[in-house]
Amino acid sequence: MDEPTPPRTIAHLDMDAFYASVELARRPELKGRPVIVGGRGDPARSRGVVTTCSYEARAFGVRSGMPLRTAVARCPDAVFLPTDFDEYKRVSRLMKRAVRGLAPVMEDRGIDEVYLDLTEVPGIEVDAGAAVAREIKHAVFEATGLTCSIGLAPNKLLAKLASELDKPDGLTVMQAGDLERRIWPLPVLKVNGIGPRAAQKLQALGVNTVGELARTARAELIAQFGQHYGAWLHDAAHGRDAREVVTFSEPRSRSSETTFARDLHPRRDRAEIDRVLRELSARVAADLARRAYVGRTIGLKLRFDDFSTVTRDCTIDRATADAATILDTVHECLTRIDLRRRIRLLGVRVSTLCPRHEAQLAREPDLFG
DNA sequence: TCTGGGGTCCTAGGACCC
DNA sequence: TCTGGGGTCCTAGGACCC
Numbered sequence: 001m002d003e004p005t006p007p008r009t010i011a012h013l014d015m016d017a018f019y020a021s022v023e024l025a026r027r028p029e030l031k032g033r034p035v036i037v038g039g040r041g042d043p044a045r046s047r048g049v050v051t052t053c054s055y056e057a058r059a060f061g062v063r064s065g066m067p068l069r070t071a072v073a074r075c076p077d078a079v080f081l082p083t084d085f086d087e088y089k090r091v092s093r094l095m096k097r098a099v100r101g102l103a104p105v106m107e108d109r110g111i112d113e114v115y116l117d118l119t120e121v122p123g124i125e126v127d128a129g130a131a132v133a134r135e136i137k138h139a140v141f142e143a144t145g146l147t148c149s150i151g152l153a154p155n156k157l158l159a160k161l162a163s164e165l166d167k168p169d170g171l172t173v174m175q176a177g178d179l180e181r182r183i184w185p186l187p188v189l190k191v192n193g194i195g196p197r198a199a200q201k202l203q204a205l206g207v208n209t210v211g212e213l214a215r216t217a218r219a220e221l222i223a224q225f226g227q228h229y230g231a232w233l234h235d236a237a238h239g240r241d242a243r244e245v246v247t248f249s250e251p252r253s254r255s256s257e258t259t260f261a262r263d264l265h266p267r268r269d270r271a272e273i274d275r276v277l278r279e280l281s282a283r284v285a286a287d288l289a290r291r292a293y294v295g296r297t298i299g300l301k302l303r304f305d306d307f308s309t310v311t312r313d314c315t316i317d318r319a320t321a322d323a324a325t326i327l328d329t330v331h332e333c334l335t336r337i338d339l340r341r342r343i344r345l346l347g348v349r350v351s352t353l354c355p356r357h358e359a360q361l362a363r364e365p366d367l368f369g
Numbered sequence: 370t371c372t373g374g375g376g377t378c379c380t381a382g383g384a385c386c387c
Numbered sequence: 388t389c390t391g392g393g394g395t396c397c398t399a400g401g402a403c404c405c
Contacts, residue, residue: 039373049373051405064405069370083373110376110405195403228379249377257374297397307372311399347374 005242009129011116012151012159013099013136016168018112019052021146022091023081034078036062036071043068043080047259051083055168088112091144098143102136107245115156117245128152128173137171157241158183160192179239184211191236198225198233213237250353251293255301256283257347263305266339273346277330278323280348285323292356294319298329301347302337309345312336315352319359326350 015021019037024030034057039048046068053062053071060075071078092111100106105117118124121132133150140148151162153174161183162172174182188210189199205224207213213221214237222230235241258280264272277300288294299313312333320326330348354362 047371047373051373065372067370067372070372071370073370085374113405193403197402226380252377253375255375259373299398309400313398315397345373 006119007154009118009121009124010153010156010159010245011103011118011129011133011136012153012156012163013114013116013140013148014150014163014167015095015112015140015146015148017052017054018092018146019083019088020054020057022088023084024054025091025145026087030079032056034060034062034075035081036068036075036078037081037083038071039068039080039082041082043072045069047261053078091146094143095140095146095148098139099136102132102139105245105247107247115159115245118152128175130171130173133171133173137169155239155241156243156245157192157236158239161186161190164190180211183239184209184214184237186210188213193232193236198229201225210237250355251291252353253349253351254284254287254291254293254295254353255299255347255349256280256287257301257345259303259345260343263342263344265342269343273343276346277334277348278327280346281327281330282323284348284350285321285326288321288350288353293353294321294356294359295350295353296320297350297352298326298333299347299349299351300330300333300337301345301349302334302343303345304341305344306341307344308341310337313349313351319352319354321350321356 020035023035023037035054036050036057037052038050039046048068050062050064050066050068050071052064057075057078062071062075062078068080088111096106096108096114099114099116103116103118103121105120107115109115118129118132124132129152133152137148137150140146147169149163149167149170151159151165151172151174153159153162158174158179162174163170165172165182187208188194188202191210201224202213207216213233218231218234221233224230225233258276266273296319297313297315299311301309301311303309314329314333316329326348
């Protein structure tokens with residue numbers, strides 16, 4: 001067994017309906033109306049999906065991930081807005097700066113959420129962290145004009161579940177007995193790490209809620225899901241999670257992909273395909289250069305009109321961030337794919353990354369060899 | 370009404386080396 | 388003539404998350 005660790009106070013902070021809220025902040029006249037954010041404009045003809053929607057839109061059954069055309073059908077009177085990532089990233093930076101000022105041990109979990117280890121924050125012992133959490137919520141509101149929800153718990157898994165219990169503008173402190181009372185009745189899909197596939201398989205076993213999962217024998221879960229995932233499922237249902245709050249991690253890959261407005265013919269649209277691959281390679285190269293990283297594995301992703309997806313990759317001798325090298329390697333990958341359907345999506349990825357200066361150090365012996 | 374774009378991690382098989 | 392494991396790297400696909 002693992003060494004027992006001293007109790008921690010972990011927070012999960014989640015912005016409320018983030019993209020929709022950012023849009024409402026700069027268009028206050030839309031307040032109270034259903035607002036749906038997603039795609040690049042013209043939702044009725046778009047192949048995009050809903051990225052976020054306001055709570056008013058949710059009342060019509062609109063959900064994130066839903067095709068925009070479905071959202072139009074469910075809520076034709078909604079205000080549809082294209083995604084403006086640059087603006088969301090700007091507000092996200094304001095949020096994170098405000099949070100870090102009060103709780104420096106922060107793990108970035110994307111544009112609108114973070115984990116915090118509050119264990120060492122002064123004053124945390126007073127009321128299990130609720131006062132500190134209120135301060136953080138206030139600081140986020142001062143910096144962005146937006147509300148967030150915070151969950152406080154002894155670990156990340158429970159903090160994440162807790163932050164959802166009282167949305168929007170919520171603050172939930174998990175205490176003794178709350179696992180059984182508030183978490184066990186939830187459907188297994190609410191647990192971070194259980195997705196649609198695992199939930200479906202669990203349902204087939206008669207397991208629908210977290211409590212039912214907790215009551216399933218560990219050995220049974222391992223038999224059904226494998227040693228690693230089976231044991232994790234059992235631990236998760238019992239609220240056990242020893243993961244640290246990680247303040248920095250090296251990036252593993254960078255990529256860029258695009259879905260076409262109409263599916264491309266592999267021969268007749270060859271010029272367009274080449275143009276897009278060139279563009280995607282240049283974008284990934286620029287992204288790597290900006291971050292001062294290079295990578296050795298170049299990958300091509302292709303989705304056909306039937307939504308089947310294939311990938312090919314190729315590892316080269318010398319890590320690169322050069323657009324021409326990436327493009328050449330992508331073309332090499334393309335020759336290994338049987339192009340017998342129309343193409344819906346193309347993507348370019350560079351992985352096995354390392355910082356540019358480390359790659360240079362590793363190469364230096366070559367200069368003398 | 371067909372299903373975005375950015376990621377991470379895991380698995381499994383084959384190559385290759387010791 | 389038949390038969391080892393372990394370790395690492397590479398590739399392809401898939402589950403999952405925001």
